[in-house]
Amino acid sequence: MAATSRLLRHAWLLVLVIGVALFVLDERTMVATRNPNFVPSAILLGSAVVPFTFVTFIKGRRLPYAVSGGLLASAAFFGGVLGTIVAGTLEFDVEQRLGALPMIGVAVIEEGAKLLVPLVLLLVLRHRFGPADGLLLGVACGAGFAALETMGYGFVTLLESHGSVVSTVDVLMLRGLMSPAGHMAWTGITAAALYAVPGAVHHGRAVGRFVLAYIVAVALHTAWDSLGGVVAYVVLAVLSLGLLTYIAHRIAEGEAHVNERGRPNDHIRSHA
Numbered sequence: 001m002a003a004t005s006r007l008l009r010h011a012w013l014l015v016l017v018i019g020v021a022l023f024v025l026d027e028r029t030m031v032a033t034r035n036p037n038f039v040p041s042a043i044l045l046g047s048a049v050v051p052f053t054f055v056t057f058i059k060g061r062r063l064p065y066a067v068s069g070g071l072l073a074s075a076a077f078f079g080g081v082l083g084t085i086v087a088g089t090l091e092f093d094v095e096q097r098l099g100a101l102p103m104i105g106v107a108v109i110e111e112g113a114k115l116l117v118p119l120v121l122l123l124v125l126r127h128r129f130g131p132a133d134g135l136l137l138g139v140a141c142g143a144g145f146a147a148l149e150t151m152g153y154g155f156v157t158l159l160e161s162h163g164s165v166v167s168t169v170d171v172l173m174l175r176g177l178m179s180p181a182g183h184m185a186w187t188g189i190t191a192a193a194l195y196a197v198p199g200a201v202h203h204g205r206a207v208g209r210f211v212l213a214y215i216v217a218v219a220l221h222t223a224w225d226s227l228g229g230v231v232a233y234v235v236l237a238v239l240s241l242g243l244l245t246y247i248a249h250r251i252a253e254g255e256a257h258v259n260e261r262g263r264p265n266d267h268i269r270s271h272a
Helices: 002-009 012-035 036-057 067-099 102-115 116-125 132-158 163-181 185-194 203-226 230-261 266-270
Strands: none
Touching: 002 012, 012 036, 012 163, 036 067, 036 132, 036 163, 036 185, 067 102, 067 116, 067 132, 102 185, 102 203, 116 132, 116 185, 132 163, 132 185, 132 230, 163 185, 163 230, 185 203, 185 230, 203 230
16 A cells, blocks of 8 residues: 555656657657658647646645546546637637737636636536545646647747747747646646535635635736746746645645544545
């Protein structure tokens, strides 16, 4: 049991090493053979390795998860696909009607779009999941969204640079490395607050905390898109990941407190 737990906690290292090795192998083969057929797989790997390494890292933390691996993978896929479709459509419609779309509008739309799949799962399986599951599912949906968005930026860079592999790889690496502190952290924060609502004693306060979490995520997202420079990104990354870590610790502390007092509603969960 202890060995399995250690393996799960460090599985993210295996995902990272294998993912990076496959990306480098694919990219070097593409350059050596000058075969454009390798472009899609290189963009896919470059966009997805870091996001899904971070999902594996979060999954390996000692939190009370009830989400299965299959459901987690499905949430990442559908959360990313539906999130980008809904966000892209709404952003286009608003820009057409208003003539422009401010950065805060982009943040409001995208942070809402990424919550669609977590919200549906909560409504369908509300008695099975808690805040830890919300955090994990939020990170997974953010990962899917970030990976697909990075793929788009990578493809556009490839076209605009007239096939420059260096420029494309730079975009993939930069956006990939930043993704855990961006979409993944923000959606993890809001989804954790959302999943805390059904089991809360004071629903009004729980809803208020969710609204506050959403506002914070929108503010961080807006600042990320509006500000430039390494210092600004580092500060925002520390804030985003710091908040996600704080929430994870609060969830772990809450679980430990429940275990000490016993679980009066366990029989309800077992029949849900």
